[in-house]
Amino acid sequence: MQSDDATPAAAGRGAGVEAVHRPRRDLKGDHRRGRIIELLSPDGADSVTVGGLADSFGVSEATIRRDLAHLEDRGLITRTYGGAAISRPRAELSMPQRESTHARAKRSIGRAAAGIVEDGDLVILDAGSTTEQVAAAIGNRPVSVVTNGLRVINRLLPFEHTSVLVLGGALRGFNETISGPDAETMLSRVYARFAFIGGDGVHPQRGVASRTYEQSRIKSLMMERAADVFVVADSSKLTDESFPYWSALPQEWGLITDRGADRAALAALRLAGATDIITTEPE
Template sequence: MSRESRERRSAIVRMATTSGLASVDELSSTFGVTASTIRRDLAQLESAGQLARTYGGAMPVGPGQEVSLRQRSGESFEAKRAIAEWAAERIRPGESVLLDSGSTTGALGRELRGARDVTVVTTGLTVLQELADSELHVECLGGTLRHVSQGFVGPLAEAALERMTFDRVFLGADGVVADEGICEADLQQTRLKEIMARRAEHVYVLVHAAKLGRRPFHAWARLPRRWTLVTDAEADAASLAPFEEQGVEVAIAD
């Protein structure tokens, strides 16, 4: 990375911290670079845990600070939509699928509104909201609501999972590392994700490129031997190589 890039990214963090929100257009004009350069800067800063992407810009994040689902809802919107479309195409009539809480799985719920003969089970309020007016059979895992992630966790959700099996499970993540698994802010979340993965025949982790190799917290969910990483076209070869070396199937949603 050039000195100019380092100085620009440091300045972006300072601006976001001062104003609470920095837009791509504002940053592009301020630093005299293209919007695509600013987006690359924001992706790198998010990967380093210094900023959280929002629709059109970014907001500051302190060390170890969990960003709420509401704040993340506009982050990498196009990437999440592409990932959700890819995931929806894998679901077949007659299948039972399990959807994690999160913004990307919420986008998948939106893609499934017109599906037929599919059972959707979820831990997330966003998925429930997307499917509330659909004709699908929808089940909600009960438990304790984590307001920040708008998802249910805890022993009630875990007990319900032990009575079900699924054709496919779609998991979200705050970060995913090839030899560690899914990184989250809360141990209850990671325990639940491990159970979710065990109860499904096919396991998918849906994350946009900025979350690859990211470890913002210290709670981890180990993944089964066989699983599929689904990410977007912004993922580069260096980010994907550790997953491929571990034998993970990698899918790029373009």
């Protein structure tokens, strides 16, 4: 019987026996992909571009794109628009830190979101520092708000004309978020005019990012329980996809962000169903 690792010459001597050729391993490709990982190591660059890698290795951009796809499939990198970054989620910020990060952009996003809410509407406000600014902009209006965010609750607490339904469940103190089966049961009993969803990242295929599985579940349900969904996210969230938990976006949805948003990122999100994109000018 012909052995699998017989040489073509030996195979030719065996009447009617076809040579078996093992696929060659692309050693040059392995080396190149290893160098890409080294370039993105903690002591290296934060990100790389397709064009820059092609020039460095003397290969085509198509070859580099295949390399990056291979590394992404293995979970080693995150593809970005025109390049790649190492797969490591950025450190989670506390709520006071989040409040002061991109604060001007978040205030302008909050005002734009509140501007589309009409008196008498029932709205869902996700937990987060950007949705907190939506609550602040809604203010003392005859609007009903369903929320799982402590910051949203505290913003609306002084207002007598605003009705607030607080979702019950388990509190995650670090980001002041309530989630769990009880919160999901309560959500299943309402249907809102708008849902304003925050997130750590927004991706055209993956959806909206969360830090925990429980948070991703409640975001998904919030989007199901509203006639119109708007993601409220500053521009830094549109090119960060290094998170483990994601909530799929509906077929059609809206995005409210700031004018610093990457044009390629906005184009990809528009193709992914963002039919209404509002960009704001930070104060």
